Amino acid sequence: MEHDTSSNADCRERILEAAGEIFADCGFRGATVRKICERAKVNVAAINYYFGGKEKLYAEVLRHWHDFATKKYPLLFGVREDAPVDEQLRGFIRSFLFRLLDKGKPAWFGKLMMREMTEPTRSFERLVKEIVRPRDRILASIVQKMVGTSVSEEEIRLCCASIIGQCLYYYNAMYVVTRLYHQDVSKPDEIERIAEHIMQFSLKGLEHNSKHDEDRTKKETESRTSF
Amino acid sequence: MEHDTSSNADCRERILEAAGEIFADCGFRGATVRKICERAKVNVAAINYYFGGKEKLYAEVLRHWHDFATKKYPLLFGVREDAPVDEQLRGFIRSFLFRLLDKGKPAWFGKLMMREMTEPTRSFERLVKEIVRPRDRILASIVQKMVGTSVSEEEIRLCCASIIGQCLYYYNAMYVVTRLYHQDVSKPDEIERIAEHIMQFSLKGLEHNSKHDEDRTKKETESRTSF
DNA sequence: TACAAATTGAAACAACTGTTTTAAACTGGA
DNA sequence: TCCAGTTTAAAACAGTTGTTTCAATTTGTA
Numbered sequence: 056m057e058h059d060t061s062s063n064a065d066c067r068e069r070i071l072e073a074a075g076e077i078f079a080d081c082g083f084r085g086a087t088v089r090k091i092c093e094r095a096k097v098n099v100a101a102i103n104y105y106f107g108g109k110e111k112l113y114a115e116v117l118r119h120w121h122d123f124a125t126k127k128y129p130l131l132f133g134v135r136e137d138a139p140v141d142e143q144l145r146g147f148i149r150s151f152l153f154r155l156l157d158k159g160k161p162a163w164f165g166k167l168m169m170r171e172m173t174e175p176t177r178s179f180e181r182l183v184k185e186i187v188r189p190r191d192r193i194l195a196s197i198v199q200k201m202v203g204t205s206v207s208e209e210e211i212r213l214c215c216a217s218i219i220g221q222c223l224y225y226y227n228a229m230y231v232v233t234r235l236y237h238q239d240v241s242k243p244d245e246i247e248r249i250a251e252h253i254m255q256f257s258l259k260g261l262e263h264n265s266k267h268d269e270d271r272t273k274k275e276t277e278s279r280t281s282f
Numbered sequence: 283m284e285h286d287t288s289s290n291a292d293c294r295e296r297i298l299e300a301a302g303e304i305f306a307d308c309g310f311r312g313a314t315v316r317k318i319c320e321r322a323k324v325n326v327a328a329i330n331y332y333f334g335g336k337e338k339l340y341a342e343v344l345r346h347w348h349d350f351a352t353k354k355y356p357l358l359f360g361v362r363e364d365a366p367v368d369e370q371l372r373g374f375i376r377s378f379l380f381r382l383l384d385k386g387k388p389a390w391f392g393k394l395m396m397r398e399m400t401e402p403t404r405s406f407e408r409l410v411k412e413i414v415r416p417r418d419r420i421l422a423s424i425v426q427k428m429v430g431t432s433v434s435e436e437e438i439r440l441c442c443a444s445i446i447g448q449c450l451y452y453y454n455a456m457y458v459v460t461r462l463y464h465q466d467v468s469k470p471d472e473i474e475r476i477a478e479h480i481m482q483f484s485l486k487g488l489e490h491n492s493k494h495d496e497d498r499t500k501k502e503t504e505s506r507t508s509f
Numbered sequence: 510t511a512c513a514a515a516t517t518g519a520a521a522c523a524a525c526t527g528t529t530t531t532a533a534a535c536t537g538g539a
Numbered sequence: 540t541c542c543a544g545t546t547t548a549a550a551a552c553a554g555t556t557g558t559t560t561c562a563a564t565t566t567g568t569a
Contacts, residue, residue, distance in 0.1 A: 088527060089527090099527090103527080
């Protein structure tokens with residue numbers, strides 16, 4: 056029979072589960088097929104049999120756990136698109152943080168994405184096109200609504216970067232935060248507190264731009280690349 | 283002769299140079315002794331002869347390039363400790379960004395540090411104690427001066443995280459920024475622009491927290507806007 | 510010059526990598 | 540029951556890893 060997309064749920068599922076954890080923990084290169092197979096309790100040949108190789112398994116893992124993450128934490132955390140922009144931004148930040156910091160399966164995809172950003176594999180291009188860019192567009196449109204139309208494209212990009220950067224920090228520097236402050240950033244209460252701080256910090260950061268735009272337009276017009 | 287700390291400058295130096303680049307590019311696990319030796323134009327046995335193994339070489343590389351980075355980009359970018367706190371913060375941000383984004387050797391240590399944070403090696407503990415914690419203390423004291431004494435330790439930590447997070451973003455998401463906006467974040471002009479944005483964004487973010495402190499009009503007159 | 514120590518070079522080592530092979534075990538329909 | 544087709548299992552494969560061995564070469568010094 057065809058062993059392409061959706062048969063042999065048992066073994067296949069077990070491999071996807073084990074691979075999700077191992078890839079998230081060790082990265083693509085650091086994860087070994089033997090480690091994955093041991094955790095999934097299957098023979099080393101199973102990965103090649105079901106997925107056709109380590110790389111194709113990795114691509115499947117990305118797909119599988121992205122669906123899972125999207126289902127558990129929608130992009131705006133359930134906030135409706137016609138809600139006040141402030142609420143939309145808060146939803147975005149909370150979703151982004153929970154996807155990265157929540158314990159276990161929900162965070163697997165976030166970790167994989169993070170690894171793709173710092174050391175891309177062959178899946179990078181697809182991920183940027185299908186996942187990063189759409190999300191970036193949504194955040195940019197939220198920011199745009201908050202700062203007004205007189206702010207340049209580039210400054211909106213910088214503001215988006217400031218927001219995303221604050222969120223990513225808690226994942227990237229997780230070991231440091233733990234070591235330095237003995238703070239567990241994966242507890243839901245803590246995530247909520249962090250989210251609210253980033254929300255308030257960014258609200259003020261954005262407000263600045265919306266009031267000052269006329270002073271700085273002369274400096275930025277040179278490098279404006281609108282589409 | 284003793285081949286312990288500072289002899290055989292030629293071969294040793296060449297290995298440190300090559301290893302700095304390869305480790306920064308590929309990480310500890312990703313870098314192979316053969317790749318390093320090939321670039322350094324030495325035999326594969328040289329690393330074990332001069333440093334006693336890959337791991338000890340790595341520790342030496344961290345030491346060596348940290349000294350280099352500190353010399354080229356001091357912690358506050360040359361701003362004196364008695365300068366206005368705003369200037370100190372600006373110096374800190376510029377130093378942090380240039381250390382990460384500047385091209386070639388100056389960035390090697392920043393990249394190695396970043397890798398240590400996301401996937402620690404045996405050098406992690408020492409780096410946190412000797413480098414991360416002191417730097418964190420300096421930033422915290424700057425932030426403390428800016429927001430006043432009535433702000434809790436935890437809120438200062440959150441603010442420091444927001445500042446560092448914004449800086450780290452441009453390194454961690456470098457591939458994404460390049461792909462998404464075709465923007466080269468390693469050009470000095472661009473780094474300066476990013477630094478100034480983070481400076482302004484953070485100034486407002488901090489101001490929010492110190493809203494209840496009234497006595498802070500002396501050094502920030504240039505950037506007072508809303509409220 | 511002579512000689513012991515330091516350095517280099519090529520080959521080999523054992524451990525580990527992803528993948529393939531080969532055969533045995535299982536499965537479900539005739 | 541039988542038996543093709545599917546799935547599992549163990550072993551082996553070729554390639555790479557960090558490290559070691561050991562002889563050849565270079566170096567410093569008396």
